Amino acid sequence: MTKNLLVYAIENNEEDDFFRGRGRYHVPSPDYEGHVHGAHMGGYARSFAEESVENSIAFDEAFFSFVKSLTVSEEDVEHLLSNLSSYFSQKSRGGFSDSKIFEIPSTPGSILIKKYLEKISSSPVIEKVKSKIHVHAQFINGKGYSLLADIIKNLGVV
Numbered sequence: 001m002t003k004n005l006l007v008y009a010i011e012n013n014e015e016d017d018f019f020r021g022r023g024r025y026h027v028p029s030p031d032y033e034g035h036v037h038g039a040h041m042g043g044y045a046r047s048f049a050e051e052s053v054e055n056s057i058a059f060d061e062a063f064f065s066f067v068k069s070l071t072v073s074e075e076d077v078e079h080l081l082s083n084l085s086s087y088f089s090q091k092s093r094g095g096f097s098d099s100k101i102f103e104i105p106s107t108p109g110s111i112l113i114k115k116y117l118e119k120i121s122s123s124p125v126i127e128k129v130k131s132k133i134h135v136h137a138q139f140i141n142g143k144g145y146s147l148l149a150d151i152i153k154n155l156g157v158v
Contacts, residue, residue, distance in 0.1 A: 037086045042095070045059055
């Protein structure tokens with residue numbers, strides 16, 4: 001039986017590579033140059049998190065590790081936004097039912113994302129990623145979750 005790639009990533013401290021789609025975790029897109037984040041979020045991550053509450057907690061921790069590793073760069077903003085959109089897309093379909101990392105502004109995940117986006121909004125990178133942030137915020141909002149829209153509104157990134 002093939003091991004779930006998220007499990008492999010967690011066991012080998014490669015969570016950052018998993019969520020960025022680096023190395024063995026890369027899923028090439030037929031439509032654009034880059035990694036298909038939704039493939040991992042809708043496949044490995046969702047199936048792992050839904051096996052048990054403990055696995056859901058492990059997923060949350062792995063995602064926190066990824067967010068903490070983000071740098072102030074256009075590439076990392078894209079990785080974060082793509083993973084968030086994929087996560088909320090799955091969540092809107094009943095996935096990640098035990099994961100509550102972004103449910104309210106005071107959760108650890110929401111706080112980490114807000115702090116990261118504060119760094120981005122005060123850097124020159126913001127001009128390159130502002131429109132992408134808005135597109136993802138609208139998508140996530142359309143799935144019934146206002147996390148990203150609320151954060152960017154409060155940061156004045158509109």
